[in-house]
Amino acid sequence: MAKIIKKEMLNTNVVSMTIEAPRITAKAQAGHFVMLRIDPHGERFPLTIADTDPFLGTLRIIFQVVGGSTIKLNRLRQNDDILDIVGPLGMSLAHEHVSHAIVIGGGVGCAIAYPHAKALKQQGAKVSFVAGFRNRELFILRDEIEQIADEAYFTTDDGSSDRKGFVTDVLKELIEKQNDVDLVIAIGPVAMMKAVANTTRDKNIHTVVSLNPIMIDGTGMCGGCRVRVGNEYKFACVDGPEFDGHLVDFDELMLRNSAYAQQEKHICQLTKEEEQ
Amino acid sequence: MIKPLKTPMPVADAEERNTNFYEVALGYSHQDALDEASRCLQCLHKPCVASCPVNVDIPSFIRAVKEERLDDALSIIHQTNCFPSICGRVCPQEVQCESTCVMTKRYQSVAIGRLERYVGDHANVRVDVKPLNHARKVAVVGSGPSGLACAYDCAKAGYAVTVFEAWHDIGGVLRYGIPEFRLPKATVDKEIDLLRTLGVEFECNVVIGKTIECHELFDMGYKAVFLGTGAGLPTFMNIEGEGSIGVFSANEFLTRVNFMKAGQPTYDTPLLAGKKVVVIGGGNVAMDAARCAKRLGYDTTIVYRRSLNELPARQEEVEHAMEEQIHFELLSAPVKISADQQGRVRSILCQRMQLTEPGPDGRCKVVATDDEPFEIETDTVIVAIGTSPNPILIRSTKELKTGKWGTILVDHNQQTSIRHVYAGGDAVTGAATVIEALGAGKKAAASIIAYFSENPAG
Numbered sequence: 201m202a203k204i205i206k207k208e209m210l211n212t213n214v215v216s217m218t219i220e221a222p223r224i225t226a227k228a229q230a231g232h233f234v235m236l237r238i239d240p241h242g243e244r245f246p247l248t249i250a251d252t253d254p255f256l257g258t259l260r261i262i263f264q265v266v267g268g269s270t271i272k273l274n275r276l277r278q279n280d281d282i283l284d285i286v287g288p289l290g291m292s293l294a295h296e297h298v299s300h301a302i303v304i305g306g307g308v309g310c311a312i313a314y315p316h317a318k319a320l321k322q323q324g325a326k327v328s329f330v331a332g333f334r335n336r337e338l339f340i341l342r343d344e345i346e347q348i349a350d351e352a353y354f355t356t357d358d359g360s361s362d363r364k365g366f367v368t369d370v371l372k373e374l375i376e377k378q379n380d381v382d383l384v385i386a387i388g389p390v391a392m393m394k395a396v397a398n399t400t401r402d403k404n405i406h407t408v409v410s411l412n413p414i415m416i417d418g419t420g421m422c423g424g425c426r427v428r429v430g431n432e433y434k435f436a437c438v439d440g441p442e443f444d445g446h447l448v449d450f451d452e453l454m455l456r457n458s459a460y461a462q463q464e465k466h467i468c469q470l471t472k473e474e475e476q
Numbered sequence: 477m478i479k480p481l482k483t484p485m486p487v488a489d490a491e492e493r494n495t496n497f498y499e500v501a502l503g504y505s506h507q508d509a510l511d512e513a514s515r516c517l518q519c520l521h522k523p524c525v526a527s528c529p530v531n532v533d534i535p536s537f538i539r540a541v542k543e544e545r546l547d548d549a550l551s552i553i554h555q556t557n558c559f560p561s562i563c564g565r566v567c568p569q570e571v572q573c574e575s576t577c578v579m580t581k582r583y584q585s586v587a588i589g590r591l592e593r594y595v596g597d598h599a600n601v602r603v604d605v606k607p608l609n610h611a612r613k614v615a616v617v618g619s620g621p622s623g624l625a626c627a628y629d630c631a632k633a634g635y636a637v638t639v640f641e642a643w644h645d646i647g648g649v650l651r652y653g654i655p656e657f658r659l660p661k662a663t664v665d666k667e668i669d670l671l672r673t674l675g676v677e678f679e680c681n682v683v684i685g686k687t688i689e690c691h692e693l694f695d696m697g698y699k700a701v702f703l704g705t706g707a708g709l710p711t712f713m714n715i716e717g718e719g720s721i722g723v724f725s726a727n728e729f730l731t732r733v734n735f736m737k738a739g740q741p742t743y744d745t746p747l748l749a750g751k752k753v754v755v756i757g758g759g760n761v762a763m764d765a766a767r768c769a770k771r772l773g774y775d776t777t778i779v780y781r782r783s784l785n786e787l788p789a790r791q792e793e794v795e796h797a798m799e800e801q802i803h804f805e806l807l808s809a810p811v812k813i814s815a816d817q818q819g820r821v822r823s824i825l826c827q828r829m830q831l832t833e834p835g836p837d838g839r840c841k842v843v844a845t846d847d848e849p850f851e852i853e854t855d856t857v858i859v860a861i862g863t864s865p866n867p868i869l870i871r872s873t874k875e876l877k878t879g880k881w882g883t884i885l886v887d888h889n890q891q892t893s894i895r896h897v898y899a900g901g902d903a904v905t906g907a908a909t910v911i912e913a914l915g916a917g918k919k920a921a922a923s924i925i926a927y928f929s930e931n932p933a934g
């Protein structure tokens with residue numbers, strides 16, 4: 201059981217929760233995630249640890265309400281308890297001797313990219329943050345990003361705010377102009393991560409992506425989270441979720457993530473109906 | 477006159493049971509138990525005892541059953557095995573205790589497992605609850621049979637035991653792997669309750685090596701640590717098409733179905749809809765996955781590379797699977813999985829195999845024949861070809877020495893390369909059996925007890 205200390209909406213569909221979990225917080229590093237279960241009939245699902253306050257023993261999760269489990273989680277309020285929370289899981293990648301990193305977030309992926317920007321900044325790297333959203337209503341963490349990054353760029357698909365276009369447009373310019381970029385971290389929709397990896401491939405810039413396959417246990421026991429990296433299968437929960445973007449088979453990941461789309465739509469519909 | 481055959485086990489009707497998850501083997505009646513107990517010859521040299529990995533005092537408990545002293549029978553079993561209801565159901569008795577039963581010289585062996593199950597299910601437990609010595613704290617990592625057995629013996633010795641488990645519920649494979657129709661979860665709960673009565677504490681949702689590092693357990697006041705983290709990491713075949721939608725490890729399939737209750741209307745975890753399933757492998761895990769799939773309405777085929785004689789699963793489960801209309805493609809090995817345009821499994825291509833003459837070790841090798849490969853149409857493939865030890869704790873605990881397959885290395889006292897850290901079960905041996913894991917947990921407990929006895933201040 202873990203108590204929700206604070207809950208806020210970051211936009212109409214993205215929720216931030218601060219949760220009391222001192223043991224997990226004490227160990228959490230950028231890139232780690234937790235597995236949650238909301239009620240005894242619920243599924244186990246992963247969310248990234250977006251921030252921690254080691255002093256208060258709290259961690260923050262930021263999630264997009266997309267289906268049954270995230271709807272259930274969003275029903276909980278301040279002072280409610282989350283039934284099960286396990287972590288911190290995954291490998292946190294240490295990026296040493298980075299001089300200039302471009303950290304790219306797509307939509308809610310900004311929440312997962314943010315702790316990386318923070319960690320890189322703390323170790324003295326220059327950080328350029330590129331955040332992309334579909335439109336201005338979906339912006340999250342703008343203040344935090346502007347505060348932490350040396351340079352922050354925002355794009356919207358529809359041009360409703362800042363620059364119209366995709367994160368890769370900004371990325372291309374940045375790597376054309378500046379030749380000190382030695383790390384790119386991209387987190388967001390699979391298609392975006394794939395596009396970023398393709399952009400940096402020719403330039404040979406080390407590119408890290410954070411993959412989001414479907415997970416059940418999150419501890420290396422089901423193999424459901426397997427992703428093809430290089431020419432072998434890796435388990436995202438224990439070997440990742442971060443991998444070398446130039447080696448990931450994004451197409452297979454997209455395919456596998458769509459496996460339950462039909463059933464999930466059904467559960468999601470039921471959960472919504474219950475709500476009414 | 478001694479009856480030549482085992483007293484038969486009443487079982488649910490095959491045509492009906494393959495559509496539900498109720499228990500298949502229904503258990504002996506009082507009369508069945510008395511009949512079977514009277515088949516035991518009460519051998520003085522009792523070879524059966526030596527072939528049980530924990531040396532249950534088989535003739536003594538059977539005599540108690542015969543004399544209708546059921547609670548005594550349970551006390552006798554509990555001296556060496558805390559889980560008779562579980563082991564009676566899942567031990568591969570035909571290669572363990574029953575394999576050396578004197579009766580096998582002429583007849584069928586005594587049905588030791590069935591009797592053990594009868595005692596576990598029907599006798600009243602007598603426990604001697606000691607006040608716990610909180611200066612002697614023991615941490616057990618993993619709540620599978622090895623961890624539980626270690627916890628049981630340590631608690632019986634009066635130590636304060638905490639079991640840490642990564643999942644949200646206790647039992648390891650007993651909980652998430654072995655299905656309800658073979659091992660009802662109520663039975664698992666009942667036997668685990670015994671540990672709670674003894675004062676064992678359980679902390680779920682804690683991953684040692686992540687939430688708490690192994691060495692930190694000592695800072696928390698634990699004086700000894702047992703690692704029973706199992707061998708849960710599934711192996712895949714590394715053939716083309718294994719990333720297709722509809723290919724699962726048996727662990728994933730069984731976890732979804734048994735543990736997360738996928739497929740039951742009020743539970744959220746989804747199950748991919750399918751009509752046909754091919755299960756690759758021939759062990760208990762393959763049988764369980766196949767029989768679960770059958771119960772969910774799949775037309776089910778098991779593909780195994782050797783022949784019937786080599787099937788490593790418990791004999792009874794193979795018989796039950798056949799009765800339940802599960803098809804077997806023996807001497808066949810998968811080569812390739814084909815998918816449709818949406819990436820969903822469409823078929824699996826298999827190669828016919830043949831066994832060679834036995835080599836010097838008596839084992840036959842299996843080699844491909846020259847036959848053309850054949851195709852089985854299917855929408856689901858479940859891979860049950862083995863597992864290796866869970867890597868999380870091993871990776872984070874650098875001082876822990878491991879062997880070739882990532883198994884934790886221990887000495888004959890289950891002591892690892894780290895002082896006061898013991899290990900046992902599948903994490904040490906690779907995938908094995910419940911009773912072997914239980915035995916290893918007990919052995920580690922004995923080492924812990926010896927350590928505390930040598931250090932009375934500890």
Ligand SMILES: Cc1cc2nc3c(=O)[nH]c(=O)nc-3n(C[C@H](O)[C@H](O)[C@H](O)COP(=O)(O)OP(=O)(O)OC[C@H]3O[C@@H](n4cnc5c(N)ncnc54)[C@H](O)[C@@H]3O)c2cc1C
Nearest residue numbers: 245246247248262263264267268269270412413414461464
């Ligand atoms: C390591 C990891 C970290 C993650 N961190 C975050 C995070 O910080 N914030 C956040 O909002 N989300 C995160 N996710 C994704 C999150 O786990 C899923 O959104 C969530 O499980 C969906 O559950 P649901 O029941 O609400 O929706 P579902 O009903 O399960 O799914 C709704 C839709 O999303 C798709 N989907 C399901 N699971 C995933 C998945 N893992 N990835 C992509 N699409 C999926 C489904 O096919 C369906 O179309 C993370 C995923 C992983 C693997």
Ligand SMILES: Cc1cc2nc3c(=O)[nH]c(=O)nc-3n(C[C@H](O)[C@H](O)[C@H](O)COP(=O)(O)OP(=O)(O)OC[C@H]3O[C@@H](n4cnc5c(N)ncnc54)[C@H](O)[C@@H]3O)c2cc1C
Nearest residue numbers: 618620621622642648649684706760901902908909910913
């Ligand atoms: C489907 C299936 C059917 C089987 N059928 C039979 C049968 O009929 N008869 C038989 O004798 N054997 C059978 N077996 C084998 C038997 O179940 C195992 O040999 C036995 O369970 C091993 O016990 P264990 O205690 O070593 O590990 P497990 O039972 O695997 O338990 C390990 C536990 O440790 C937990 N864990 C792992 N890492 C950590 C960590 N870092 N921190 C905290 N917790 C952790 C895991 O979550 C798990 O609960 C079967 C196995 C399977 C999978």
Ligand code: SF4
Nearest residue numbers: 528563567572573589
């Ligand atoms: S514990 Fe298993 S091997 Fe030992 S006597 Fe019982 S059934 Fe036989």
Ligand code: SF4
Nearest residue numbers: 516517519524577578
């Ligand atoms: S060997 Fe068989 S007959 Fe002899 S004591 Fe053991 S169970 Fe009884």
Ligand code: FES
Nearest residue numbers: 418420422423437
């Ligand atoms: S989520 Fe099960 S192995 Fe990764």
